[in-house]
Amino acid sequence: MxxxxxxxxxxxxxxxxxxxxxxxxxxxxxxxxxxxxxxxxxxxxxxxxxxxxxxxxxxxxxxxxxxxxxxxxxxxxxxxxxxxxxxxxxxxxxxxxxxxYLPGSFGYDGSAGNPGDDAMAKILWLDAFVANVDRSWRNTNLLVWHKNLWLIDHGAALYFHHSWMSAEKFASLPYDADDHVFSVAAPAVPAVAEELVAAITSELLTEVIALVPDEWLGDGDRERYLGHLLARLEQRATWQPGGAA
Incomplete structure (x- = not known):
């Protein structure tokens, strides 16, 4: 694939x-x-x-x-x-x-309505999982298109790969949910976390990592991405917004 x-x-x-x-x-x-x-x-x-x-x-x-x-x-x-x-x-x-390209889309600023606690909590948890530091009210990286919310611009996530921080350090790296556009949904996070954790399998992560072209990766990088993400999933109690379930 x-x-x-x-x-x-x-x-x-x-x-x-x-x-x-x-x-x-x-x-x-x-x-x-x-x-x-x-x-x-x-x-x-x-x-x-x-x-x-x-x-x-x-x-x-x-x-x-x-x-x-x-x-x-x-x-x-x-x-x-x-x-x-x-x-x-x-x-x-x-x-x-x-x-x-989504023609006619516009940046989400809260005026287009509340996407719902579950949706906001899901986005917040996943951003914390991949250490996405770029989803604040200063820059939501959310678009509204045909009345639906679309997520864009994830290049600031997975920042461990710029210096290849150890998997052990990344696994328990805290996440500042207070700066997130959906920080208000933190109390709802534990209720959606179990479903997300069950869905994020080694096979799923391997599948999405395999989509990256070889020329953008170094030797062993695919295994490093997989190891870092699996380690972070295992240590979710240390970074999960809203506390552990």
Whole structure:
């Protein structure tokens, strides 16, 4: 099993959000995508986190825009007047990550309604599990599209891989739920945790880790990701928002 691969045919415009300069591109399948560049500041590890976390969340019932791999010929950006973007396109030649573009979506700010205690608790627990530090009211990384909540931008999760923190240290690393957009749902977390723990098997984690292209990983990295996540699952009483069930 692998992610679909498309080829970028046109660079449409940059999305000037954060430091990674994602952009909107068209693909040879006539789709429109937000492209995340492997040549951006954090390199391919941010894309690895996007795939592992996004696909795990999807399999656990959350809405995440479809992910694909996208081949980029840097020549498609030759008419782009911004030199920074031109350089980024050149550095990112080859395989990148494509996120399905949701036209007309808007950032969640709470005004679109309460998604419900169970949904909020589920998102909070899963963000804590993968150590996602980027889901606060400053930047919710949640979109509302067709009245549904969609989760985006998981490149800041799994940050243990930037220095390969030991699995033992990551397993019990505390999570600051107070800064999370759904911190109010912490009391409801223990009620949903049991179902999530039962669903996150070694087989499921192996499946989503296998979706990451070989060229974005080092020797033994797949086993490291699996070991770190299984260890964190085992030590959930030390980081679970709302306390242990």
């Amino acid at each position: 692998s992610l679909p691969i498309v080829t970028a045919t046109r660079y449409v415009l940059p999305l000037r959000e954060g430091g990674s300069l994602p952009g909107v591109v068209e693909g040879n399948d006539l789709g429109t995508y937000v492209i995340k560049f492997q040549g951006a500041g954090q390199g391919p590890k941010a894309l690895v986190a996007e795939i592992i976390v996004g696909e795990l969340f999807r399999r656990l019932g959350l809405r995440v825009p479809e992910l694909k791999l996208i081949e980029l010929d840097p020549a498609i950006g030759k008419s782009e007047p911004d030199q920074e973007i031109q350089h980024l396109l050149v550095r990112s030649a080859g395989l990148n990550l494509a996120v399905d």
